[in-house]
Amino acid sequence: MKILIVGGGGREHALGWALAGEGREIFFAPGNGGTGNNIPITPAEIDKLAEFSQREKIDLTVVGPEAPLAEGVVDEFEKRGLKIFGPSKNASEIEASKAFAREFMKKYGIPSPHFEIVTSFEEGKKMIENWKEERMVVKASGLAAGKGSYVCMSKKEALKALEEIMVERRFGSSGDTVVIEEYLEGEEASILAISSGEQFLTLLPSQDHKRAYDGDRGPNTGGMGAYAPCPLIKREDVWWIEEHIMRPALSGLVQEGREFRGVLYAGLMVTDKGPMVLEFNVRFGDPETQAILPLLKTDLLSLIEGAIEGKLPERIEWEEGYAVCVVLASSGYPGKYEKGKEIKIEEWDGIIFHAGTKREGEKLLTSGGRVLNVVGKGKTLKEAKEKAYEGVRHIHFDGMFYRKDIGDKGLRYG
Ligand SMILES: Nc1ncnc2c1ncn2[C@@H]1O[C@H](COP(=O)(O)OP(=O)(O)O)[C@@H](O)[C@H]1O
Numbered sequence: 001m002k003i004l005i006v007g008g009g010g011r012e013h014a015l016g017w018a019l020a021g022e023g024r025e026i027f028f029a030p031g032n033g034g035t036g037n038n039i040p041i042t043p044a045e046i047d048k049l050a051e052f053s054q055r056e057k058i059d060l061t062v063v064g065p066e067a068p069l070a071e072g073v074v075d076e077f078e079k080r081g082l083k084i085f086g087p088s089k090n091a092s093e094i095e096a097s098k099a100f101a102r103e104f105m106k107k108y109g110i111p112s113p114h115f116e117i118v119t120s121f122e123e124g125k126k127m128i129e130n131w132k133e134e135r136m137v138v139k140a141s142g143l144a145a146g147k148g149s150y151v152c153m154s155k156k157e158a159l160k161a162l163e164e165i166m167v168e169r170r171f172g173s174s175g176d177t178v179v180i181e182e183y184l185e186g187e188e189a190s191i192l193a194i195s196s197g198e199q200f201l202t203l204l205p206s207q208d209h210k211r212a213y214d215g216d217r218g219p220n221t222g223g224m225g226a227y228a229p230c231p232l233i234k235r236e237d238v239w240w241i242e243e244h245i246m247r248p249a250l251s252g253l254v255q256e257g258r259e260f261r262g263v264l265y266a267g268l269m270v271t272d273k274g275p276m277v278l279e280f281n282v283r284f285g286d287p288e289t290q291a292i293l294p295l296l297k298t299d300l301l302s303l304i305e306g307a308i309e310g311k312l313p314e315r316i317e318w319e320e321g322y323a324v325c326v327v328l329a330s331s332g333y334p335g336k337y338e339k340g341k342e343i344k345i346e347e348w349d350g351i352i353f354h355a356g357t358k359r360e361g362e363k364l365l366t367s368g369g370r371v372l373n374v375v376g377k378g379k380t381l382k383e384a385k386e387k388a389y390e391g392v393r394h395i396h397f398d399g400m401f402y403r404k405d406i407g408d409k410g411l412r413y414g
């Protein structure tokens, strides 16, 4: 069987690792220095991906990032009779348009903050001036590579954010519509579901670490580490989230004619009134996936094929214990950073997923902001954390930086 994985980050390396097995040949487009069978096609080149799949007789394509989903990669593959795992373009709108997503959540009674949608700077300015509270969150509605949301502590900050989005047009047309939201207080966690439409199975709850530095300080990044399962979300909370968030969202999407087949990711704020949805994503999270998949006992392929064919298994089997993923980044990230630094990895018995790496002859070089993902597993969260940081000590490159507190929030829950 031939499987194509679209994308080149840590998430895609982890997907390939989890899908590997006897009789399975795995290709990556474009992959990275840690993956084999790399095809020089980027996720944006949808026609080339489809042509490659036809030519190579790929049996299944799995899409990592959101952009090609929002651009209709699944619709294009299905039109050509190719098997692919991910939501259609119109189902992907739940991530690609925050305005659509908020209206949808309101319509289907999914717990979310109060919000308003504006389509001009003047309208937004008035909305901010009349906002009940000083704090609020200002979001470009369209895709903005995770940089379009501004958590503002004052109306002045909110106005500046609105100006960046709507006047300076930092995100181009993704900022034509802006969502202004009530500021929610609490702790964040995420939960992913594999869905065949209305039927779904949730994966272990996890927690990402978005900020660059320890103690959740510094600028937002693509994610500096994650761990699973996240003890903030207890078993009974998972059930509650399934019934009050996942099920209404998936059946709502069916009712809207946007049946969702793929991974629905709910980014949650756990408030003192319970979990509320910050956003939905339409794909596996990066780096959450790197912490979740190493605990999966069920064959990922059976889940993906089950979702595509509308017959998911009864349940998912997980290993006992925890996994912690620490992201090693290039100094300067998420701002400017240098590439091309040589990476040395000493022998170690844990899991390492590559992200911004490339091979040049015998050498492994840095080629991105997030470079490697080091995953440790353990019976307890503490053991898993220790294992991951033991792995970190086996890796060296110029300017390597990472957070030292991945998992600490979970340790507080015992
Ligand atoms: N209503 C909100 N209240 C408080 N914080 C928020 C709110 N919405 C978003 N955030 C913060 O901003 C981050 C990014 O927002 P999110 O909606 O996930 O958009 P994106 O990931 O597309 O940038 C969240 O992870 C969270 O930390």
Ligand SMILES: [Mg+2]
Binding pocket: 267, 279
């Ligand atoms: Mg987010």
